[in-house]
Amino acid sequence: MEVKWTRKDLLSLYDLSAEEIVFILDTAEEFKKVSERNVKKVPALRGKTVVNFFVEPSTRTRVSFELAEQRLSADIINVQASTSSLLKGETLLDTIKNLEALQVDLFVMRHAAPGAQNFIAQNTRCGIVNAGDGAHSHPTQALLDMFTIREKKGRIAGLKVTIVGDILHSRVARSNIWGLLKLGAEVTVVGPATLVPHEFESIGVRVTHNLKEAVRDADVVNVLRIQHERLNAAFFPSDAEYARFFGITPEVVATMKPDAIIMHPGPINRDVEISSLVADGPRSVILEQVTNGLAVRMAVLFLVAGCVKK
Amino acid sequence: MIEGINNFILRNARVMDPYTGEDNVRDIGVMDGMLVDPECVLNPLTVDLENLVAAPGFIDMHVHLRQPGNTAAETIATGTMAAAAGGFTGIVPMPNTNPACDSASTIEYLRRHTAVDGVVRVYPCGCLTKGFAGEEMAPIGNLKTAGVMALSDDGRCVQNHDLMRHILEYAKSFELPVLDHCEDNSLKGSGVVHEGQLSMLLGMNGIPSLAEELMVARDVMLARLVGWKIHIQHVSAKESVELIRRARAAGIMVTAEATPHHIALTDEFIRKYDTNYKMNPPLRTEEDRQEVIRALADGTITVIATDHAPHTATSKMVEFDVAPFGIVGLETALPICLTELYHAGHLGLMQLISKFTVGPTDILGIGNHSLTAGNPADITIFDPEAEYVIDKNRFYTKSRNTPFHGMRVKGMVRGTMVCGRLVYDQLAERRVE
Known part of the structure; x- marks a missing residue:
């Protein structure tokens, strides 16, 4: 080699x-x-x-x-x-x-x-x-995410990848964004404005606060963990409200492309950022990431x- | 090195005196520590200052001497020697020592030690609140009697607006200017760098410009309400500049200072995770930097002050989040400002000198301190054209926490005279026998 x-x-x-x-x-x-x-x-x-x-x-x-x-x-x-x-x-x-x-x-x-x-x-x-x-x-997390995407989709360039959740506090998001952009993917980040800073637009990331719109055309949906240990101030009212508006539920999955895969870096807050039904469902590649x-x-x-x- | 008290004739100096407007090549006479007609000087040492500028002694109204409390980082002896090497004949040490300068006894300690160890003039500053804790008013009347020239809780900002209002009113009764480190604690949070594009991309905790702007707005409104002087320390954000500009246009008694590092650097440097770029307020964006320079040029900001903040190497050789805020600045201020303001074409030389002289003396009430006969011989002598590379290992300060090490600058301090004593002397080859 x-x-x-x-x-x-x-x-x-x-x-x-x-x-x-x-x-x-x-x-x-x-x-x-x-x-x-x-x-x-x-x-x-x-x-x-x-x-x-x-x-x-x-x-x-x-x-x-x-x-x-x-x-x-x-x-x-x-x-x-x-x-x-x-x-x-x-x-x-x-x-x-x-x-x-x-x-x-x-x-x-x-x-x-x-x-x-x-x-x-x-x-x-x-x-x-x-x-x-x-x-x-968190470079090895992003590399294993990209490895999994490449394995599942055969490529990374040209794919639409949507990252959902707490971008502000997430090293996983930052590493994925740099890696995916370098390999030619189109990256969207979505979540409430308190957790999704518009500054990422400056490096070519699409920023939106509308979940359904953000996942509709995605090939990959990477769901971030709500890191309660880092949320030291009021960023959203409750887990229940977060789950209702930004959680990946079977209803959200139903609006996605049929071959879109769902990822999560773990550990999962079940039924907060992702429903158990989705995490354990056929689209999920979470354990393959591990x-x-x-x-x-x-x-x-x-x-x-x-x-x-x- | 010329030691002790001597009489001098400083020949062929380019005298630049913003108090009188004089810009003229002439001789300066110094006898018994006072400025006199050169004709009258008895037994003078003669020094030729051809092509050098002689200006009224520079004042740095924002310095941390760390004594008492943290003499591993700086002492009165090393800090005032660093001031002399930077061309400053007077400094205002901030009162956040340990114990704090919140009582007459600490001020007396400071005065006693500066009388022995001080190389330049030290104008004491007292706390606004006890222990600069932001809760109870410090004994401002007693502090005045003990000799303070100003009041500040520098490093912290009084968050309680009612208390700040009363402090300003009380300070007014004693005719002491209030110097404020403007920062809203809740907005600052655990921030360590400017909140902006870079902090977001690097995942670092940001301090938004709003944290400063909000308290500048508060102070402007209090100054208007009370009718007394507030001086905004180390202005860093463009939004703050605009508030100060409008307030001054409306006749409100507000003044402001800028630091050499906010004039010369931006948050672009935080990528290095070098803690010598960690200061509070943080380095902000190029837009902010340009606005601070514009404000110096248009007279909105009348003072350049260093916020000289020595820290030991040990305390700075740590993770960025953990390191203390602040950098040393006394020995780099003039060369950096000559390079970034004068040679870069933003400020004239006289205008630049006024930021180190008229600006601070007006606020502190030191009064006319011009290079005219009868005044004490406090003189800053520099070569505006000499080029060199800054070397932190040659500093007189006890600490080495500077981001300017290795930077090429144009402008060099050559001599500092305090009351007729040449306390910093790089003029040996100019002695005339």
Whole structure:
């Protein structure tokens, strides 16, 4: 395979070219086969040490990364904020520098502050894979979403993708928007004006507040989670009202194109942003996204590990 | 370096004095700390200032000295030396120290230490409220007696409009100007950068211009109601500028300052996640920056002040959300403003000098501080044409938190004289024996 990857970090899809994104997706296709074998393990990261450094709680993403690392035969350390020295007053950079001194190779890092991974990446020789930084970026989620779209639809260019819900606080939305635009999709965002800022129009995203109109012609509908933990002020009156006007119900699905697929990054608030009937229904590819996440994360870890200098 | 008190003849200086309108090449005599006729100076040291500008001493009315409370970031000694190196002969340190300058005893502490460690003149400023907590009025009368020249809760903004009204009325009785950091807390929220296209795309918490504009509008209305002076600190948003412009046209006693960083930089830089671009108010858009410059040119904004805010490297080498707001500014203000305002063609040299002299002295009531015989010899000497690259490692301030490191500028401070003492001296090769 021709080497097209030169980065020790994956911080944001904004930084990547379309070619680099496609290269990750192609690499992930190869790794997907690994998990379908009898022996689900390859020695690609044998002898490398990966630190899963989660300063913000996570189960799904951390487990997905950890399994990806295991299947690549890496050595793994898990550090979580509750057990880390950050609580003892050490700065984030000092904590990273101490781990770096233990000769680790990669950090998979989640942090509540946007740009925290960018800051750390500038100050360490280790590779940084962003597993989510505030509302900024969650590149592996967007890559697995795009992987799933490509698998289901055969392409990304020219597709109409509608992202529904809390765009304002969503790193998933921001990463999907950059990635999809770079690969030539048409992106619409929809939700109440409190959660869907018009500023996204400046980069070529269609912004609307009318759900039915936004999903009517869509090939892909990506439904975002209502993140109660980030909604620290009044953005909408109640879950019930949100569900009534912006929830993806069977009635909404009935107005969509017959071959449109429905995605959700999880975890789902059932019957708030998406009805159980839809989430578990035939259009839903939600669990396939989870499966693909593993392949995408294996690909990303493999590529960045190859660029970390000793 | 010329130390101690000497008598001077400063030869061939281009004297630019906005108090008198003088723009003239002549000699300046300094004897016993006062400006005198050069003919009368006994035993002078002679310095040739050919091609250099000599202006009345610059005043920076917005500085944080961090003493008492955070001497790891700055002290009275290092902060006033940085002021001297920036061409400032006087500064107004903000009262948000620890303990705060909300009592006569803290002001006395400040005066006692500046008398010993201070390199330039320090004009004390007292709090508006106790502990700058925005709840109870500070002892404004006592503060005045202790020597404050102005009042401010800088870093915070009194949210209670009724309290702010009473503070303004009470300050009026003691003839103290009120300097306000205009910011509505609920609109600011947990914001760290300007709310706009970039903050939305980068997923960073924004501070909307409205957070400033709303309090500027409030202050303008209070100044009208009470009939007393409010000075709007570090104006950053174009909407605020327009409110101030209209208020001044209506004769309301409102003045305003702009900082060099709001003159020179925009929120485009936040992409770097470099905390040296984190300040409050935040860097805003190019449109805002242009409007601030227009307001300096048309006289709406009469003061340039630095909001010199030293922070230790440790406190700034953190995640952007966690870092404290603020940058150092004393030693970069004049070169940045000469580059961005004078050489860029927005302001004449005399007009620029007035923002550092007449502007602040009018508000603070320091009065005429011109380069005329009989006045104290407070002089700022600079070369408007000299080019250099800013190097933070050469700063006198204890902190290094600047976004201007490595920037090429045109304009250099060459000497600062306070009461006849050459406290900053880059004139060695110009000594005439």
